[in-house]
Amino acid sequence: MNRLTNVPRRIARRIASPLGRSKARLHDALPSFAIAYTAIEALADPSAFRQTLLQQIAQATKRIVIVTLYLQDDVGGREILDALYAAQARHPKLQISVFVDWHRAQRGLIGKQKSEGNAGMYREYAKRLGSGVAIYGVPAQSREILGVMHLKGFVIDDAVLYSGASLNDVYLQTQGRYRLDRYHLLRDRGLADAMVSFVQEHLLKSDAVCRLNVPDVPTTRSLQPAIREFRQQMQRASYDVPVDISSTTEVAVTPLIGFGRNDNQLNDTLLALLRNARKRVILLTPYFNLPRPLRVVLGQLLRRGCTIDIMVGDKTANDFFIPPGQPFKTIGLLPYLYENNLRRFAKSHRRQIADGQLNLHLWRDGDNSYHLKGLFVDDDVAVLTGNNLNPRAWSLDMENGLLLRDPSKQLQAMHQAEWTALKRHATRLRDYLALESPRHYPDEVRKQLKRLNRTRLDRLVNRLL
DSSP states (O other): OHHHHTHHHHHHHHHSSOTTOOHHHHHHHSOBEEEEGGGEEEOOSHHHHHHHHHHHHHHOSSEEEEEOSOBOSSHHHHHHHHHHHHHHHHOTTOEEEEEEEHHHHTSOOTTSOOOOTHHHHHHHHHHHHOSSEEEEEEOSSSSGGGOOBOOOEEEETTEEEEESOOBSHHHHTSSSOOEEOOEEEEEOHHHHHHHHHHIIIIIITOTTOEESSSSOOOOTGGGHHHHHHHHHHHTTOOOOOOBOOOOTTEEEEEEEEEOSSSSOHHHHHHHHHHHTOSSEEEEEOSSOOOOHHHHHHHHHHHHHTOEEEEEEEOGGGSTTOOOTTSOOOGGGGHHHHHHHHHHHHHHHTHHHHHHTSEEEEEEOOTTOEEOOOEEEETTTEEEEEOOOSSHHHHHTSBEEEEEEEOTTOTTHHHHHHHHHHHHTTEEEOOSGGGSOOGGGSOHHHHHHHHHHHHHTHHHHHHHHO
């Protein structure tokens, strides 16, 4: 069994190097679940995501396993928690477990006063409504700044709702504003079983993963030995995936895990997919801060003549953007750092932008924010992931994703509809000069950026945030 579960890692490593390896080999090599294309659905927006999640929870009779970065103490988060407890009350034998990042759950919001974080809400619910909903904290690292548990997936009975979204007001659009992500519903028992088995085998069995909605929660310091062991185990972990043979009406779906700088199954597969691209790549990232391996392979693709579309949020659509006139905090530098990264990239590839071979799209819709991640390669491969495609995700965070291989192009219309909808709120960058000049940034931003550049700390910030 161990030999089988390690197949995706070994294959991705083997095909990741030579630029000219055939794409067919990648299709044939990775084990996968054969899923009917009619069982895969892309949801349109945060409202549809929220409605579908609540509907699936209400209909659940067997199991609910939610893995997400955080479940927030706000209207949206409480709505989900209320729905989970209501489902458990209707079906007392229903198994419900929620897994969130250990550190993120036990602190307040950045820039706000110190508090016990979302874990306080979890304990209040358990005290009031009982222990039927188990909420666990997963420590990917000993400190949050060194990396977080960024795995994704909502398994409800035999369906998998996959999104990079966490659970709060803006991701669920409960208070008007929204943070856009991608949302896909896959109805397949085998895939659902595999994702639940992974949680049971690698998360629940670890001494580092502890309940948060109980009176006595251990300290992070006391868990240090267990966290070190957990990290080592997760760097070797894989989903248990069969070798199903898909027919012309089925899509090959492979769940992938990625953790650590070396032998990272998800990273290796992403690079292999890009290196095997024939004509076109679409890359989605919320923060333009690409890891060096990704920048290198994109440069190779441009030299080969591939067309590349990259969609990123405008700096005003960044989670950390602080509008002019509001009190400035250091975290507000991030959108400007990302815009500077984008400017340098656009300037170095200005010829390909002018020729239409490289298309950089800036997404903006009012005061809403952008959090999309993922990849489309040619017309037959897509990656659904929570990976932000930045250095932190590449080497520090614990990530996963779903690889969809569709040689018969049954999902092409669905992918095209998603891409068309995204472009409605995006503007193509005509050249790097179309971006705001740093000379016009707010005074405090210019002062802080100058200090970072002088000490070269901007490189460190790019790696950690």
